[in-house]
Amino acid sequence: MWKLLTRKTSHATPDKKLITAIRSIAGFAPSNLELYRLATMHSSRGKEVNGFRESNERLEYLGDAILGAAVADYLFKKYPFKDEGFLTEIRSRIVNRESLNNLARKIGISSIVQFDPKNAQLQQVILGNTLEALVGAVYLDKGYIQCKKFVVDKLIQPYFDLEVVIKSNSNHKSRVIEWAQRNSKEIRFEILDVKKNKNSKEFSAQVFIAEQPFGLGYGFTKKKAEQDAAQKT
Secondary structure (H helix, E strand, O other), X not given: OHHHXXXXXXXXXXXXXXXXXXXXXXXXXXXXXXXXXXXXXXXXOOOEEOOEEOOOXXXXXXXXXXXXXXXXXXXXXXXXXXXXXXXXXXXXXXHOHHHHHHHHHHHOHHHOOEOOOOOOOHHHHHXXXXXXXXXXXXXXXXXXXXXXXXXXXXXXHHHOOHHHHHHOOOOHHHHHHHHHHHOOOOEEEEEEEEEEOOOOEEEEEEEEEOOEEEEEEEEOOHHHHHHHHXXXX
C-alpha cells in the first residue's frame, strides 16, 4: 500500500508543478493537461512510439502560426493608419527567435521545459520554441479567442513597450545589408562550419564585404549565426 501511495504521489508532483506554472504564466488552469505536458517536451526527452518520437514540434508549428496571427491582429487594431510594411516589421521584432527566447525566460518557461540535461546549452535555444508550443496548446485547449487574450494580456502588454520596439532595430543583418547597398559594396554571408552535437548543431558564419572578411558569428541556427556575425561586423 505504501509503495502504491508513493507511486501516486511521485506522478502527481510533476503534474501539480505544471498546473501551477500554467496558472502563473497564462492566468488559468489547463483543461487538457496532456497538451501542456507535450508542449514542454523537447525531442531529446521524447519517447519513440510506433516510429514517431513524442515532442512539442507539432505544437510549435501550430503555435508559431497562432502567435503570428494574434500579434498581427493586435498591431492591426492598435495602429489603424500604419501600412503593412510597418506592421510586418514590428511583428517580426516581437516574434523573432531572440525576442521569444528572452520572453520565455522572463515568464518562467525554463522551469517547466523538459530536455536532455546533458546538453546544458540546449535550454538556451529551445525556450522560444517551447513558448510557441505553449501557445499552440492554449489554442487547442481553450480556443482562439482565449488564446489571443493570453498572447495580448500575458505576453505583449506586460513585456513589450511598443514605442521602444518601434525605435529599435535588432535585425543586424538587415542593417549591414542596407549599409552595403547605400555604399555600393558587395556583401555576402557564408556558413564556414557546422559542428554536430548529439541533439543540436552549431553554425559559424562570416560576413564578407567586397570579398574582405569581417565579423565571425556563431549560433545554433544559420540565421542566428548570421545575425551574430552581422552584429560583430
